[in-house]
Structures are given as structure tokens and as C-alpha cells.
Amino acid sequence: MRLIADNLSGERGGEQVFSGVGFALEAGESLIVTGPNGAGKSTLLRILAGLLPPSSGAIGVEGGGEGFPTVSAASHYLGHENAMKTALTVSENLGFWREFLGEPHLECSEALEIVGLGDIGHLPFGYLSTGQRRRASIARLLVSYRPVWLLDEPTAGLDQASEHQFAALMKAHLDDGGIIVAATHQPLGLEGAQTLAMELS
């Protein structure tokens, strides 16, 4: 599979935030997006995820087959918000996403074990600490399969051990032929990643 972005521009509130962004990622490759607050990293990820339209340019996947014909169909999007209901348990939240997203991959219990939350699946999501909430959201990447992971500051709130654990998960995804685009202010430990440094316009 190949993910291609060609000469993309993005705007918010009628103002151009970035222009001329292009890249191509093959299976197993990753792109780290850096830049100051407001440079447009989240805007770019939301455009890739299909949540916002580009103001110009094109994005697409090649080789996604019938299952993953577009970038949005092929992608998991992990935004700043964790997209979990605070009153439901961690397991109920993950179970919802597994069913809603389809392409079942790991069982919820397995995914929670992997992110170190195996003991607290029964707790309401709202009881979790900031880092535990992020880890539960990372488990969402594992319960349904998507070849492309779009990650917006994925390690925000994680302690060092969880950062290392997440780096290993990303590496496994890439070794498995996945593709990652991640916006970050912190090193993510992805060796050989392409980089895109966005600037304030």
C-alpha cells in the first residue's frame, strides 16, 4: 500500500494555514510532522483523516484494495481527544469501537493487556488518569485493523515506560506493513521516519 499527499493546502476559518505539502509513504514507512503551536499539524491530520476537506491538492491510497480504497477508510485517527464515553467502562468503550470500526483485530482484553490496563477494564473510563486514558485510546488502534495510523500527539500524558511501550507498538505496526503519520512535539522513537517541519504562515 502507498499513501500519497500531493500539493495539499489547508485552511481554518477562511485563513490559509499551510500550502504545498506533499509526501509519499510506502508500506512500513512513517512521517513525523513537527512545528510550533498553530503551524497546522492537527489540521493536516484531520484533512488526511477525511474530517476536513483540503482547500487544494489531493490525497489518496494505492493498493488499498476493496477494503481500504480511500485514506479515511484505511486510517485510524487518534486525535487530541480520546473519543471515549466517561460513564462506560473501559472495556465497554473499546467493545463499542471494535464493533463500530469493524475489521476486528485483537480482542479488547488482549489490547488492554498490551497497553498495561488489563486489570482495570471494568472501571468507568472517567475514573482513569490522563495517561491511562491515553493508553486506553491507544488500545483502540489494536482492536480493529487499519493499515494507516494518523496520530496527533499520541504520547501526550504518557509516562516514560508507556512511551517506550507505544514506540514498540508503532514499530510492530510498521514491520507488519503499516503506515504512520504522527504530529508530535516529542521524539517518538521511530527510526528512519521521514520528517515534515511545518511553519507558521
Ligand SMILES: Nc1ncnc2c1ncn2[C@@H]1O[C@H](COP(=O)(O)OP(=O)(O)OP(=O)(O)O)[C@@H](O)[C@H]1O
Ligand atoms: N475551528 C477553527 N476555526 C478557526 N481557526 C482554527 C480552527 N481550528 C484551528 N484553527 C487555527 O488553525 C491554525 C492551525 O491550528 P492547528 O490545530 O492545526 O495547529 P497545530 O500545529 O496542530 O498546533 P498545536 O501544536 O498547538 O497542536 C491555528 O492558528 C488555529 O488557531
